[in-house]
Amino acid sequence: MRFPCATRHVLVDTLGLVLHMLVTAADVQDRNGGILLLSSLFGQFPFLHCARLAPLGWRTSAMKLFADSAYSGPIFLDAIVNVMPGLMIEIVRRSDHARGFVVEPTPSRRNFAGRVIDLVTDDPVLTALAKSLLSVIAVMTQEIDRLTKRVLDEVRIEPTCRRLMTVQGVGPFTALAFRATIDRPDRFRRSRDVGAHLGLTPRRYQSGETDVQGRISRCGDELARTALYEAAHSLLIRSTKWSALRAWGMNVAKRRGMARARVAVARKLAVILHRIWADGTEFFVGPNEPQRR
Numbered sequence: 001m002r003f004p005c006a007t008r009h010v011l012v013d014t015l016g017l018v019l020h021m022l023v024t025a026a027d028v029q030d031r032n033g034g035i036l037l038l039s040s041l042f043g044q045f046p047f048l049h050c051a052r053l054a055p056l057g058w059r060t061s062a063m064k065l066f067a068d069s070a071y072s073g074p075i076f077l078d079a080i081v082n083v084m085p086g087l088m089i090e091i092v093r094r095s096d097h098a099r100g101f102v103v104e105p106t107p108s109r110r111n112f113a114g115r116v117i118d119l120v121t122d123d124p125v126l127t128a129l130a131k132s133l134l135s136v137i138a139v140m141t142q143e144i145d146r147l148t149k150r151v152l153d154e155v156r157i158e159p160t161c162r163r164l165m166t167v168q169g170v171g172p173f174t175a176l177a178f179r180a181t182i183d184r185p186d187r188f189r190r191s192r193d194v195g196a197h198l199g200l201t202p203r204r205y206q207s208g209e210t211d212v213q214g215r216i217s218r219c220g221d222e223l224a225r226t227a228l229y230e231a232a233h234s235l236l237i238r239s240t241k242w243s244a245l246r247a248w249g250m251n252v253a254k255r256r257g258m259a260r261a262r263v264a265v266a267r268k269l270a271v272i273l274h275r276i277w278a279d280g281t282e283f284f285v286g287p288n289e290p291q292r293r
Contacts, residue, residue, distance in 0.1 A: 009037040020044075031076035034067065065089045113138070151176060164273050167283040168243055169235030174227040178273050181224040185278040194274045198225045200267040216263060225266070232265035245272070 011020040022037040120126035155172040164175040203214040253261035
């Protein structure tokens with residue numbers, strides 16, 4: 001799949017479910033992208049290699065890779081032999097002159113267990129293992145839902161969390177994590193100190209005339225820092241409502257990249273949340289948004 005500045009290489013199973021995906025630059029040829037895709041797959045999951053599946057009784061001779069015609073050519077075929085010997089490759093040329101394959105959507109959580117059982121029905125060993133794992137997943141999911149409901153009920157009656165949630169991107173978990181970590185806003189004389197307390201400010205090494213600024217320190221509570229980072233991601237990527245904060249973050253992303261913009265917005269969110277908590281005010285997203293310092 002090609003985009004204006006990138007190409008996405010997708011590996012799916014015979015049911016159309018996504019197994020692995022790799023994004024490369026648009027100028028990378030498809031055959032080279034396919035080699036990188038399989039190398040990444042077997043590097044991340046080495047147990048899928050034919051040499052490791054054969055001792056377990058798997059029929060490695062029956063493993064076949066179907067590739068689009070864009071991946072044809074001796075360079076791709078020779079490279080696959082080096083990446084995974086024994087893998088059979090068949091180049092598919094569609095008769096309707098369409099390009100690419102159809103990727104089926106991932107099954108929902110409600111249909112996941114039934115889909116897994118359907119896939120392993122022919123193998124009694126895998127069926128027994130899948131049922132055990134699915135029972136564990138079902139219990140964990142039930143307990144997670146119960147704990148999530150408790151968190152939402154707690155946030156619903158907590159006035160400070162409700163005010164913090166007026167900020168774009170800040171949800172119940174981010175508000176509660178920030179509330180529990182800071183505990184008392186009067187501990188900080190300035191709101192800017194909260195970012196340093198949560199490890200969202202750059203490290204600095206100073207000696208004589210040397211002044212080196214490095215990555216963020218990552219000190220303090222990791223849960224609150226991660227929650228603020230995810231809130232910044234939600235504000236920049238998912239939010240469609242304008243605010244001065246989002247406009248500032250997008251300008252940082254254009255200059256320094258999206259990764260640094262998320263960190264910068266997370267640090268500014270920490271400052272804004274502390275100021276809202278200390279002043280007892282709410283966040284406004286309109287053009288007359290008050291300045292928070």
